[in-house]
Amino acid sequence: MKTEHLKKNEIDIAVISNDEKIIVDAQSALDLVMTIQYETGETKIVIDKRVICNDLFILSTEIAGEILQKLINYQVKVAIYGDYSHYSSKPLHDFIYESNHGKDFFFVGTKEEAIQKLSST
Template sequence: MPDELQERSGVTVLMCDPAGPPVATTQDALDLIGAAFAGAEVVVMPAGRLDERFFSLGTRFAGDIMQKFVNYRLRLVVMGDISAQLAASDSLRALVHESNQGAHIWFVPDLDTLDSRLRTS
Protein backbone atom coordinates (compact mmCIF):
# COMPACT_ATOMS: atom_id res chain seq x y z
CA MET A 1 0.00 0.00 0.00
CA PRO A 2 1.44 3.41 -0.84
CA ASP A 3 1.30 6.34 1.57
CA GLU A 4 -2.30 7.54 1.52
CA LEU A 5 -4.58 10.20 2.91
CA GLN A 6 -7.27 8.85 5.23
CA GLU A 7 -9.97 10.37 7.37
CA ARG A 8 -9.59 9.05 10.92
CA SER A 9 -11.79 10.28 13.75
CA GLY A 10 -12.61 13.40 11.75
CA VAL A 11 -8.97 14.26 11.05
CA THR A 12 -7.19 13.95 7.70
CA VAL A 13 -4.01 11.93 8.17
CA LEU A 14 -1.25 10.80 5.85
CA MET A 15 -0.83 7.11 6.64
CA CYS A 16 2.70 6.12 5.68
CA ASP A 17 3.18 2.67 4.21
CA PRO A 18 5.12 0.40 6.60
CA ALA A 19 6.98 -1.01 3.58
CA GLY A 20 7.91 2.44 2.27
CA PRO A 21 11.40 3.88 2.14
CA PRO A 22 13.21 4.54 5.41
CA VAL A 23 13.31 8.00 6.90
CA ALA A 24 17.05 8.35 7.27
CA THR A 25 17.64 12.05 6.55
CA THR A 26 15.92 15.33 7.28
CA GLN A 27 15.21 15.56 3.55
CA ASP A 28 13.22 12.31 3.82
CA ALA A 29 11.13 13.97 6.52
CA LEU A 30 10.68 17.09 4.40
CA ASP A 31 9.47 14.91 1.53
CA LEU A 32 6.76 13.50 3.82
CA ILE A 33 5.84 16.99 4.95
CA GLY A 34 5.48 17.98 1.29
CA ALA A 35 3.23 14.97 0.67
CA ALA A 36 1.12 15.94 3.69
CA PHE A 37 0.41 19.35 2.15
CA ALA A 38 -2.15 17.55 -0.03
CA GLY A 39 -4.51 18.09 2.90
CA ALA A 40 -3.25 16.14 5.92
CA GLU A 41 -3.06 17.54 9.43
CA VAL A 42 -1.21 14.53 10.82
CA VAL A 43 1.53 12.25 9.45
CA VAL A 44 1.46 8.71 10.84
CA MET A 45 4.91 7.17 10.54
CA PRO A 46 5.45 3.47 11.26
CA ALA A 47 8.29 3.21 13.78
CA GLY A 48 9.98 0.63 11.59
CA ARG A 49 10.56 3.17 8.83
CA LEU A 50 12.58 5.44 11.09
CA ASP A 51 16.34 5.08 10.99
CA GLU A 52 17.66 3.70 14.29
CA ARG A 53 19.41 7.04 14.88
CA PHE A 54 15.96 8.48 15.58
CA PHE A 55 15.81 6.44 18.79
CA SER A 56 19.36 7.34 19.87
CA LEU A 57 18.84 10.87 21.13
CA GLY A 58 22.54 11.70 21.19
CA THR A 59 22.48 11.86 17.38
CA ARG A 60 19.94 14.73 17.48
CA PHE A 61 18.18 13.12 14.52
CA ALA A 62 14.86 12.79 16.36
CA GLY A 63 15.00 16.42 17.44
CA ASP A 64 15.73 17.58 13.90
CA ILE A 65 12.84 15.55 12.47
CA MET A 66 10.38 16.56 15.17
CA GLN A 67 11.32 20.23 14.82
CA LYS A 68 10.61 20.12 11.07
CA PHE A 69 7.07 18.90 11.74
CA VAL A 70 6.49 21.56 14.39
CA ASN A 71 7.84 24.28 12.09
CA TYR A 72 5.43 23.25 9.34
CA ARG A 73 2.54 22.97 11.82
CA LEU A 74 1.97 19.29 11.18
CA ARG A 75 1.48 16.67 13.83
CA LEU A 76 3.73 13.63 13.71
CA VAL A 77 2.64 10.28 15.10
CA VAL A 78 5.20 7.50 15.43
CA MET A 79 3.19 4.29 15.48
CA GLY A 80 4.40 0.86 16.48
CA ASP A 81 6.23 -1.11 19.12
CA ILE A 82 9.27 0.78 20.38
CA SER A 83 9.49 -1.07 23.69
CA ALA A 84 13.04 -2.31 23.01
CA GLN A 85 14.26 1.23 22.33
CA LEU A 86 12.46 2.54 25.41
CA ALA A 87 13.99 -0.16 27.60
CA ALA A 88 17.45 0.85 26.41
CA SER A 89 17.14 4.60 27.01
CA ASP A 90 15.88 6.64 29.95
CA SER A 91 16.20 9.76 27.79
CA LEU A 92 14.00 8.32 25.08
CA ARG A 93 11.43 7.22 27.66
CA ALA A 94 11.32 10.80 28.98
CA LEU A 95 10.99 12.23 25.46
CA VAL A 96 8.12 9.90 24.59
CA HIS A 97 6.34 10.69 27.86
CA GLU A 98 6.71 14.45 27.36
CA SER A 99 5.73 14.29 23.69
CA ASN A 100 2.59 12.31 24.46
CA GLN A 101 1.49 15.04 26.89
CA GLY A 102 1.51 17.61 24.07
CA ALA A 103 -0.37 18.12 20.84
CA HIS A 104 2.33 17.96 18.16
CA ILE A 105 4.28 14.69 18.47
CA TRP A 106 2.79 11.42 19.69
CA PHE A 107 4.10 7.90 20.07
CA VAL A 108 1.30 5.30 19.87
CA PRO A 109 1.41 1.50 19.70
CA ASP A 110 -1.47 0.95 17.24
CA LEU A 111 -4.39 2.35 15.21
CA ASP A 112 -6.89 2.02 18.07
CA THR A 113 -4.74 4.25 20.28
CA LEU A 114 -4.25 6.70 17.42
CA ASP A 115 -8.00 6.93 16.80
CA SER A 116 -8.65 7.45 20.51
CA ARG A 117 -6.08 10.25 20.71
CA LEU A 118 -7.46 11.92 17.59
CA ARG A 119 -11.00 11.88 19.01
CA THR A 120 -9.87 13.64 22.18
CA SER A 121 -7.48 16.15 20.62
Protein backbone atom coordinates (compact mmCIF):
# COMPACT_ATOMS: atom_id res chain seq x y z
CA MET A 1 0.00 0.00 0.00
CA LYS A 2 1.28 3.45 -0.89
CA THR A 3 0.35 6.28 1.46
CA GLU A 4 1.06 9.86 0.45
CA HIS A 5 0.70 12.57 3.08
CA LEU A 6 -0.09 16.11 2.06
CA LYS A 7 -1.41 19.35 3.44
CA LYS A 8 -3.86 21.56 1.57
CA ASN A 9 -5.50 24.63 3.08
CA GLU A 10 -3.85 23.70 6.40
CA ILE A 11 -5.65 20.32 6.37
CA ASP A 12 -3.69 17.05 6.58
CA ILE A 13 -4.82 14.42 4.08
CA ALA A 14 -3.67 10.85 3.47
CA VAL A 15 -3.83 9.58 -0.13
CA ILE A 16 -4.02 5.80 -0.53
CA SER A 17 -3.17 3.85 -3.66
CA ASN A 18 -2.10 0.29 -4.41
CA ASP A 19 -1.90 -2.24 -7.22
CA GLU A 20 -4.12 -4.71 -5.36
CA LYS A 21 -7.49 -4.52 -3.62
CA ILE A 22 -7.19 -3.34 -0.03
CA ILE A 23 -10.85 -2.78 0.83
CA VAL A 24 -12.85 -5.97 0.34
CA ASP A 25 -15.41 -5.57 3.14
CA ALA A 26 -16.36 -3.27 6.00
CA GLN A 27 -13.73 -4.71 8.33
CA SER A 28 -10.87 -4.15 5.88
CA ALA A 29 -12.07 -0.57 5.36
CA LEU A 30 -12.10 -0.03 9.13
CA ASP A 31 -8.63 -1.61 9.45
CA LEU A 32 -7.28 0.75 6.78
CA VAL A 33 -8.81 3.82 8.41
CA MET A 34 -7.58 2.85 11.88
CA THR A 35 -4.07 2.20 10.55
CA ILE A 36 -3.98 5.62 8.87
CA GLN A 37 -5.31 7.32 11.99
CA TYR A 38 -2.85 5.49 14.26
CA GLU A 39 0.18 6.10 12.06
CA THR A 40 -0.56 9.69 11.01
CA GLY A 41 -3.46 11.07 13.03
CA GLU A 42 -5.15 11.99 9.75
CA THR A 43 -8.93 11.69 9.50
CA LYS A 44 -9.31 12.79 5.90
CA ILE A 45 -8.44 10.09 3.42
CA VAL A 46 -8.37 10.03 -0.37
CA ILE A 47 -8.68 6.53 -1.83
CA ASP A 48 -8.05 5.33 -5.38
CA LYS A 49 -11.15 3.41 -6.51
CA ARG A 50 -8.92 0.63 -7.85
CA VAL A 51 -8.10 -0.52 -4.29
CA ILE A 52 -11.78 -1.13 -3.51
CA CYS A 53 -13.61 -4.34 -4.37
CA ASN A 54 -16.35 -4.02 -6.96
CA ASP A 55 -18.93 -5.33 -4.48
CA LEU A 56 -18.93 -1.92 -2.79
CA PHE A 57 -20.59 -0.56 -5.92
CA ILE A 58 -23.35 -3.20 -5.82
CA LEU A 59 -25.59 -1.69 -3.17
CA SER A 60 -27.48 -4.93 -2.53
CA THR A 61 -24.30 -6.32 -0.89
CA GLU A 62 -24.73 -3.59 1.77
CA ILE A 63 -20.93 -3.14 1.95
CA ALA A 64 -21.14 0.55 1.02
CA GLY A 65 -23.62 1.27 3.80
CA GLU A 66 -21.59 -0.65 6.37
CA ILE A 67 -18.40 1.18 5.42
CA LEU A 68 -20.10 4.57 5.42
CA GLN A 69 -21.53 3.93 8.89
CA LYS A 70 -18.13 2.93 10.28
CA LEU A 71 -16.47 6.01 8.80
CA ILE A 72 -19.10 8.29 10.28
CA ASN A 73 -18.79 6.58 13.68
CA TYR A 74 -15.03 7.23 13.68
CA GLN A 75 -15.43 10.77 12.28
CA VAL A 76 -13.41 10.02 9.17
CA LYS A 77 -14.05 11.74 5.86
CA VAL A 78 -13.22 9.88 2.65
CA ALA A 79 -13.13 10.81 -1.02
CA ILE A 80 -12.88 7.98 -3.52
CA TYR A 81 -11.64 8.89 -6.97
CA GLY A 82 -12.04 6.96 -10.20
CA ASP A 83 -14.32 6.32 -13.15
CA TYR A 84 -17.95 5.60 -12.28
CA SER A 85 -19.38 6.07 -15.79
CA HIS A 86 -19.78 2.37 -16.54
CA TYR A 87 -22.18 1.77 -13.64
CA SER A 88 -25.79 1.77 -14.77
CA SER A 89 -27.52 1.20 -11.41
CA LYS A 90 -29.90 4.04 -10.56
CA PRO A 91 -29.68 3.28 -6.82
CA LEU A 92 -25.88 3.54 -7.05
CA HIS A 93 -26.10 6.82 -8.95
CA ASP A 94 -28.50 8.09 -6.28
CA PHE A 95 -26.13 6.94 -3.51
CA ILE A 96 -23.21 8.73 -5.18
CA TYR A 97 -25.30 11.87 -5.68
CA GLU A 98 -26.45 11.93 -2.04
CA SER A 99 -22.96 11.18 -0.75
CA ASN A 100 -21.47 14.00 -2.81
CA HIS A 101 -23.99 16.42 -1.32
CA GLY A 102 -23.12 15.37 2.22
CA LYS A 103 -20.03 16.12 4.23
CA ASP A 104 -18.34 12.78 4.94
CA PHE A 105 -18.12 10.52 1.89
CA PHE A 106 -17.47 11.60 -1.69
CA PHE A 107 -17.11 10.00 -5.13
CA VAL A 108 -15.15 12.09 -7.63
CA GLY A 109 -13.34 11.58 -10.91
CA THR A 110 -9.78 12.55 -10.09
CA LYS A 111 -7.29 12.55 -7.24
CA GLU A 112 -7.10 16.33 -7.45
CA GLU A 113 -10.89 16.66 -7.08
CA ALA A 114 -10.79 14.32 -4.08
CA ILE A 115 -8.08 16.39 -2.40
CA GLN A 116 -10.01 19.59 -3.11
CA LYS A 117 -13.23 18.11 -1.71
CA LEU A 118 -11.58 17.08 1.56
CA SER A 119 -9.58 20.26 1.95
CA SER A 120 -12.71 22.39 1.78
CA THR A 121 -14.87 20.46 4.29
